[in-house]
Amino acid sequence: MADTKNAELNPRTHGYEFFGPLGTLFITISVPATTYALYFGCSEHSGGCPPPVATLWPSAKLSLQSLDFWKSLWDQQAAVVYLAWYLWCVVCWLVLPGDWVEGTTMRDGTKKKYKINAFSTFLLTMGIVAGVITRFGPQSFTYIYEHWVGLVTASVLMAIFQALYCYISSYLGNKLLALGGNTGNPIYDFFIGRELNPSIGSFDIKSFNELRPGLILWALIDISMACEQAVRRGGKVTDITDSMWLVILFQLLYVADGLYNEPAIFTTMDITTDGFGFMLAIGDLAWVPFVYSLQARYLVFKQVELGPIHTALIVLVNFTGYWVFRSANGEKNDFRNGKNPKNLKTLTTQRGTKLLIEGWWGMCRHPNYLGDLLMALAWSLPTGFETPVTYFYVSYFLVLLMHRQYRDDENCEKKYGDDWHKYKQLVPYRIFPYIY
Numbered sequence: 001m002a003d004t005k006n007a008e009l010n011p012r013t014h015g016y017e018f019f020g021p022l023g024t025l026f027i028t029i030s031v032p033a034t035t036y037a038l039y040f041g042c043s044e045h046s047g048g049c050p051p052p053v054a055t056l057w058p059s060a061k062l063s064l065q066s067l068d069f070w071k072s073l074w075d076q077q078a079a080v081v082y083l084a085w086y087l088w089c090v091v092c093w094l095v096l097p098g099d100w101v102e103g104t105t106m107r108d109g110t111k112k113k114y115k116i117n118a119f120s121t122f123l124l125t126m127g128i129v130a131g132v133i134t135r136f137g138p139q140s141f142t143y144i145y146e147h148w149v150g151l152v153t154a155s156v157l158m159a160i161f162q163a164l165y166c167y168i169s170s171y172l173g174n175k176l177l178a179l180g181g182n183t184g185n186p187i188y189d190f191f192i193g194r195e196l197n198p199s200i201g202s203f204d205i206k207s208f209n210e211l212r213p214g215l216i217l218w219a220l221i222d223i224s225m226a227c228e229q230a231v232r233r234g235g236k237v238t239d240i241t242d243s244m245w246l247v248i249l250f251q252l253l254y255v256a257d258g259l260y261n262e263p264a265i266f267t268t269m270d271i272t273t274d275g276f277g278f279m280l281a282i283g284d285l286a287w288v289p290f291v292y293s294l295q296a297r298y299l300v301f302k303q304v305e306l307g308p309i310h311t312a313l314i315v316l317v318n319f320t321g322y323w324v325f326r327s328a329n330g331e332k333n334d335f336r337n338g339k340n341p342k343n344l345k346t347l348t349t350q351r352g353t354k355l356l357i358e359g360w361w362g363m364c365r366h367p368n369y370l371g372d373l374l375m376a377l378a379w380s381l382p383t384g385f386e387t388p389v390t391y392f393y394v395s396y397f398l399v400l401l402m403h404r405q406y407r408d409d410e411n412c413e414k415k416y417g418d419d420w421h422k423y424k425q426l427v428p429y430r431i432f433p434y435i436y
């Protein structure tokens, strides 16, 4: 009886995304590999960004064949530091005060409760780091630059460990599974995430990882890159270039905004629909901090001076993006919480929920992605045009968001049926009004 009920609640997934098990196996290997490749392909230690073409492949081949290279990826001290960092985030979650808020209603009719203290974790961490740098100077905070590879390895291992733990524990007891991650194919389910909300007691593993250890580490990495640059240019914070200031301030604002608006993630696709598998684990813990900070790392060894006009133009691109991103996300979030202060027109659906058809959400179906993409461009522009590698983030992000839009469209079609078709007729553009 209990088994029948469980099967009804957790139907088998039919149909694959990401080109099925082979596609997910490819991504599982290529995401960590790309995280390392972006370091070795864009670093002063390996000869440039990218290193000269004539030496690139021969030296890569030599490295991959040598045992010493593989051993050099492991750095015991960095692993301990990373583990201490992760534990710090857990301790902050435990001890810092925070309201418990409810997430959205899940398929089984229940609602999860989440402790909201990501922003106070960020403020406390930033306060300590600011104190250390003020007291001991920028040279006291360059550890991350010096131990990059070891820290990447530690974060990849943490992601593998957590994804395996969640995959195995999804088979223990009657868990609520993600509708897309229950195919029975272990490679695919491990990647997508089998259990919807794995947790240990009241500690929700997915939302914790999405916002804290990776996102705040990204901010710390940026600060460490700025410190390394300061040390190389005279040792004072005032020696940092305008391009580095732009990258770190824009990205710190983005991180702070995500953490400040913590409850808004409970309506995102990752929390409501996807399980917690290797995709999110590696994305949250390794990809976000170590790939998104590439531009700041580049500016350590290629010190670009922008001057006031270029600075002003890039600031304009970033803040236009931020304004679109924040107001679009705010508009939808308010609306989903029962508020419509501008009295925007809506479409009533048979499912009971309404869809906005005016304001940002009347211009295109993902205005928030448009703003995010503009910001992504503004984070690459300060690196100039000497190399395409520093434009990796904005290019990858365009692909990610186009694919995400496609996945969300399919999910909404399942949720809203004909009403979604009506909505698509009223709002025909996906991300770029009048273009796409």
Ligand SMILES: NC(=O)C1=CN([C@@H]2O[C@H](COP(=O)(O)OP(=O)(O)OC[C@H]3O[C@@H](n4cnc5c(N)ncnc54)[C@H](OP(=O)(O)O)[C@@H]3O)[C@@H](O)[C@H]2O)C=CC1
Residues within 6 Å of the ligand: 267, 268, 269, 270, 325, 329, 332, 335, 336, 353, 354, 355, 356, 357, 361, 365, 366, 368, 369, 372, 404, 408, 411, 412, 415
């Ligand atoms: N920096 C990064 O690496 C990444 C950043 N992001 C950012 O995260 C944020 C969240 O993204 P994501 O979860 O993908 O998607 P959205 O926040 O856009 O949420 C999509 C959901 O919004 C609801 N919705 C869609 N249209 C309407 C409408 N017209 N009116 C009201 N509700 C509507 C639907 O859910 P329902 O109707 O069920 O409420 C839909 O499933 C974005 O700002 C994105 O840019 C995302 C991925 C990576």
Ligand SMILES: CC(C)=CCC[C@@H](C)[C@H]1CC=C2C3=C(CC[C@@]21C)[C@@]1(C)CC[C@H](O)C(C)(C)[C@@H]1CC3
Residues within 6 Å of the ligand: 031, 210, 211, 215, 254, 255, 257, 258, 259, 265, 268, 270, 279, 280, 282, 283, 284, 287, 288
């Ligand atoms: C290549 C690979 C493995 C990709 C996995 C995707 C993840 C990197 C992203 C999926 C959704 C994300 C979100 C954010 C960071 C990137 C991931 C984890 C986010 C936390 C960034 C800050 C924003 O303000 C946000 C809270 C809206 C956002 C939520 C989605």
